Amino acid sequence: MAIIERPSSEVATPAVVAPSQALGAIRRPVASKGWRSWLFTVDHKKIGIMYGVVAMVFFIVGGVEALLIRLQLALPDGRILSADQYNQMFTMHATTMIFLFAMPMAGAFANYFLPLQIGARDVAFPRLNALSLWLLVGGGLILNASWFLGGAADGGWFMYAPNSGPVFSPSNGVDFWVLGLQIAGIASLIGSINLIVTVLNMRAPGMTLMKMPVFTWMILVVQFLLVFSLPVITVALVLLMFQRSYGATFFDVSQGADPLLWQHLFWIFGHPEVYVLILPGFGIISEVLPTFSRKPLFGYPFVVFSGASIGLVGFGVWAHHMFAAGLGPVSVAVFSISTMAIAIPTGVKIFNWLLTMWGGKIWYTTAMKFAIGLVVLFTIGGLSGVTHSVAPSDTQQTDTYYIVAHFHYVLFGGMVFGLFSGFYYWWPKVFGKLLNEKLGSWNFWFMVIGMNLTFGPMHILGLQGQPRRMYVWTEARAGEGLFNFGFWNMVSSIGSFVLAVGILFFLINVVITARNGKQAPADPWDARTLEWLATSPPKEHNFDRIPVVHHLDEFFHRKYEEDPNTHTMRQIATGEELIRAEEAAADSDIHLPGPSYWPLVLAIGIGVLGLGVVYGTPVMVVGAAVVLLASFGWVLEPSVPEAIDYASPDGDGHSKEIATHG
Amino acid sequence: MDTVNNVKSSRRRISTTVAGLTGLLFLAGCATNAPQDTWQAKGPNAQKISDLQWIVFPIAGVVGVLVLALAGYIMFKYRDKGQPIPTQGHGKPTAEIILTIVPALILTVVGVFTFRAIFELAKTEDTEMIINVTGQQWWWEYDYPVQTELGINTPIISSGQLVMPVGTKVLLRETSRDVIHSYWIPALNGKKDAVPGRIHLLRLEADKPGIFAGQCTEFCGLSHANMRMEAVALSKEDFAKWVASQQKAYTSPADGTLAKEGETVFLNQCVRCHQVNGLKKADGTPALAAPDENVYSGAAPNLSHLMSRNTFAGAMFDLLRKSCRADVWDATSEEFGAKYLAGVSESCLNQTDLRAWLRNAPAMKPMYADPTKLTKTGGKYRGMPNLGLTENDIDKLVAYLLTLK
Incomplete structure (x- = not known):
């Protein structure tokens, strides 16, 4: 189960021993370099990077879909896309951005940084971690394969019944959608359990929950949201699958079904999902704002508990997506009030971020600009959200562009800006090189201007009565004067290309940094949390010695102490020195989980099994056989490594086992 | 000190200007x-919502x-000017x-x-009139049940435009024949x-005569x-005239006219799905449409008084030419009723769209109409x-449809 690394003061390259001899049929892969080392890895950092790459690819795919949508809507009666293509396009844009970009990208950050922030050497279940990644890839491929196999899903990401039924959506698109999401859902569910166990069991000594970095806290809250909300969408997807593929009648009105069942199931998942998307962004900027304000987060416990209460109340607001669905006044009133209530902890967060900056010494790096961008844009999106909570007012706004404006301010302004802040903040940690700040500035300003040009006018369009999800808009409803729908739709479409250029700057920055970037200093931002106690990039085992934690912002407090006379902070060590000190005191034996073939094989098996729903029983049988094989392989891989694996290369025999639960 | 004040006041001026400009914009x-x-x-009803909007939007703003x-x-004041690292x-x-x-x-x-x-918006006990509204892909059907106090003695079935009297608390009873x-x-x-499978209620009431746009x-x-609708509010007197016109008995076009030939085309083709109340087959038996045998939702618009409404194909197209349409839409509330009740005359008919629709409907509006x-x-x-x-055939049909007032 474990590979053994010889402790060393050099930059470590892991020495991998031969696989167990006892079960020779089930050998472990041994490559530590090349593509095999990525395909079969269980290292949370490699998995994190792969999550990031996969998510970025889908971000580009979803972005191209968005640009096509804006091209179609730039002029009245657009002809770029047919009605059918447009319906597929907006369905897949939302599905891709939510399930294949935003969640996996948050997963990338969580995978990479959560163990580092809590002073652990990996996640609790490394093989499951790899399985999550490959299932996500499989789900994403299945979802997008539908484009080439008869047409993508065309029912909107909310996929309301009965419009999602076989009669109303006769292509296989919805089938692929159901399977893709189901498989990606398994990935998220496994991942969430994995991270919860990691946080609860594997924190460094001394790191109580209330000394945990806020990013880790928010990720923990998100994982609980996922654990409780994903089973609901799983059930809904199973019902839909049986309805479409096996003639069940769960949403068939002629058989006595009520189509609102789907809406409730979908939004009981769907609303917590919104917080699944936004809280990682909140977590990231709760690291970035203090670092670049040179102050601790203002009101740490309030931020943590407001995050937790957003998560909790997030389960009690789902029907605000259904204010026009005919629920009756009592339900509408209750959900109206609960929706207003959730604005309160959200407001608390915004005030705490602003007060973190208050009295600080603000350093405007690109990461900081994106973080402040989040605060500003999310405030706008949050306030338009409050106007929706007023249910009667929402019956005018729902399903118009005003809603599209709102959730793009919240999700693009909130989530995506948070992620970009994270890219610039943690890039040197992951790759050892600083992203170019000048290009970063271009990246930021194009994105912030493009984002406001694209989504700002949608407020006006929506309040003026332009409904969403329409493949064309007509001049008959566009109003008169210069500032009619034509004007604002054109502004929005132009804005979307400005936004795209902003993202292009980021991609260029990545390429240039990879080619010409200089080695980053060990502690480029004078950071505050434990991940910066590791080298950049971190060694395979993260920490040479497991740190003992005494403070919130442990790393900062190892560098600075307060002068008792002047009450200013006095530097007592540099980050560089601290890292060297750790290396000097490295643990003698470090056990890490070994690579494995089986997560990838199992993920392929599950994917094929899923395709069997569309392509028939024989395919399903093949898939099931692979799943069975992979399960046996997985189980028979020695969970406790053979003695030979334990034999320390220096013959010391002293060992600290940290992760043997694959 | 002076500089500080200057900076402060100019900053304030800038921020006021920016805020003002944003609001104006x-x-x-x-x-x-x-x-x-x-x-x-x-x-x-809309006014109640508007009143709420005028509370919550300014507060949010x-x-x-x-x-x-x-x-x-904060961003300006606490930028890094070389000050020491603050107390933690x-x-x-x-x-x-x-x-x-x-x-x-x-x-x-x-x-x-x-x-x-x-x-307040969910109240139903003060209802003065009921209209059943049924959605299907991709048009709305209106069914006015018998309400003798309003002069509705036989059910009126219409589509595209909802016609209602002003100052009357109308309750829509909505359902659907296919999707939501x-x-x-x-x-x-x-x-x-x-x-x-559900009936949802929606209150509507218009203050003044006029025509109001809507969209699914x-x-x-x-x-x-392309699934649009329009609500038409008429004064109570005009509404009574409209009700009477909708209950008018069918008159077949005079023999030998183009319209009469159009009636035959209609009987051969259109009546499979579209009902015209009172229309009789050549043998004198009533011509009954059977949309349930041909259309998945089981319904097609009733065309009995097609030319009394201004739109067709789910209100996607106007039956009125542009200038005639503008005449109705821009009419003052006093003149509106008369103009609307005039219906569609031959000179005002939007021949282009109607003929194109009859020629090849799926080319005009995306639908699932490929028999394969x-x-x-x-x-x-x-x-x-x-x-x-x-x-x-199209010439004949257009002539016939123009008689359906």
């Missing part, structure tokens, strides 16, 4: 007379400006509690008004979904974008198929 940025504007209530101004101030304070619980309570109080106020409006649709006339009320706002498949792709619906269409009519 937003107001000026609105189109004039957008037909679906959600801020121009034309009836008491003021809070937003304050927070953003604060953010701007962890927050002030009093500040936290105040910043929690203040938003909570504001929201409580908003909540009270919201609560009241929700229940949503009925929305922004000038009169918010939207309410039409869900198959629940995604309902291929041609969702209807396996999942058992051969039934979703929408109107291409009937392969000759130009000659």
Whole structure:
């Protein structure tokens, strides 16, 4: 189960021993370099990077879909896309951005940084971690394969019944959608359990929950949201699958079904999902704002508990997506009030971020600009959200562009800006090189201007009565004067290309940094949390010695102490020195989980099994056989490594086992 | 000191200007007379919503400006000017509690008004008139049940345009024959979904005569974008005239006219799905449409008084030529009734779109009308198929349809 690394003061390259001899049929892969080392890895950092790459690819795919949508809507009666293509396009844009970009990208950050922030050497279940990644890839491929196999899903990401039924959506698109999401859902569910166990069991000594970095806290809250909300969408997807593929009648009105069942199931998942998307962004900027304000987060416990209460109340607001669905006044009133209530902890967060900056010494790096961008844009999106909570007012706004404006301010302004802040903040940690700040500035300003040009006018369009999800808009409803729908739709479409250029700057920055970037200093931002106690990039085992934690912002407090006379902070060590000190005191034996073939094989098996729903029983049988094989392989891989694996290369025999639960 | 004050006041001036300009831009940025504007209530239900909007939007706006101004101030004031690293304070619980309570109080106020409006808008006991509204892909059917006090002695079935009397509390009873649709006339009320298997209620009331635009706002498949509707409010006297016109007996065109030949075409083709009340077959028996045998939703628009309405094909196209349409839409509330009741005359008919529609309907509006792709619906269409009519047939049909007043 474990590979053994010889402790060393050099930059470590892991020495991998031969696989167990006892079960020779089930050998472990041994490559530590090349593509095999990525395909079969269980290292949370490699998995994190792969999550990031996969998510970025889908971000580009979803972005191209968005640009096509804006091209179609730039002029009245657009002809770029047919009605059918447009319906597929907006369905897949939302599905891709939510399930294949935003969640996996948050997963990338969580995978990479959560163990580092809590002073652990990996996640609790490394093989499951790899399985999550490959299932996500499989789900994403299945979802997008539908484009080439008869047409993508065309029912909107909310996929309301009965419009999602076989009669109303006769292509296989919805089938692929159901399977893709189901498989990606398994990935998220496994991942969430994995991270919860990691946080609860594997924190460094001394790191109580209330000394945990806020990013880790928010990720923990998100994982609980996922654990409780994903089973609901799983059930809904199973019902839909049986309805479409096996003639069940769960949403068939002629058989006595009520189509609102789907809406409730979908939004009981769907609303917590919104917080699944936004809280990682909140977590990231709760690291970035203090670092670049040179102050601790203002009101740490309030931020943590407001995050937790957003998560909790997030389960009690789902029907605000259904204010026009005919629920009756009592339900509408209750959900109206609960929706207003959730604005309160959200407001608390915004005030705490602003007060973190208050009295600080603000350093405007690109990461900081994106973080402040989040605060500003999310405030706008949050306030338009409050106007929706007023249910009667929402019956005018729902399903118009005003809603599209709102959730793009919240999700693009909130989530995506948070992620970009994270890219610039943690890039040197992951790759050892600083992203170019000048290009970063271009990246930021194009994105912030493009984002406001694209989504700002949608407020006006929506309040003026332009409904969403329409493949064309007509001049008959566009109003008169210069500032009619034509004007604002054109502004929005132009804005979307400005936004795209902003993202292009980021991609260029990545390429240039990879080619010409200089080695980053060990502690480029004078950071505050434990991940910066590791080298950049971190060694395979993260920490040479497991740190003992005494403070919130442990790393900062190892560098600075307060002068008792002047009450200013006095530097007592540099980050560089601290890292060297750790290396000097490295643990003698470090056990890490070994690579494995089986997560990838199992993920392929599950994917094929899923395709069997569309392509028939024989395919399903093949898939099931692979799943069975992979399960046996997985189980028979020695969970406790053979003695030979334990034999320390220096013959010391002293060992600290940290992760043997694959 | 002077410089500091100057900087401060100029900063204040800048921020006031920016805030003012943004506000102006937003107001000026609105189109004039957008037909679906959600801020121009034309009836008491929409007015209630508008009143609420005028509470919550200004509050949100003021809070937003304050927070953003604060953010701007902090960003400027605490930029790195070489000051020492600040004391590592962890927050002030009093500040936290105040910043929690203040938003909570504001929201409580908003909540009270919201609560009241929700229940007021759900009232049904004051209803004065009922209209059944049924959505299907991709048009709305209106069915006026018998209400003798309003002169409705036999049910009136119409589509595209909802006609109602002003100053009357109308209750729509919505449902759907296929997927979920949503009925929305922004000038009169918010939207309410039409869900198959359920009946949802929506209050409508118009203050003055006029015509109000709407659009289906629940995604309902291929041609969702083309599923529109209009609500027409008539004075009570004009409404009585409209009711009478809708209950007028059918008169067959005179023998030997083009329209009479059109009636034959209609009997051969259109009547399979479209009902014209009172129309008789050549043998004298009533011609009964059977849309349930041909269309998946089981319904097709009743064309008995087609030319008394101004739109066709799910209100996607106007029956009136542009100038005639503008004449109706821009009429003052005093003149509106007469102009609307005039219906569609031959000179005002939008021949281009109507003929194109008769020539090849699926080319005009995306529908599931390809006979080779209807396996999942058992051969039934979703929408109107291409009937392969000759130009000659189309001439006759147009002449006939013009008689359906």
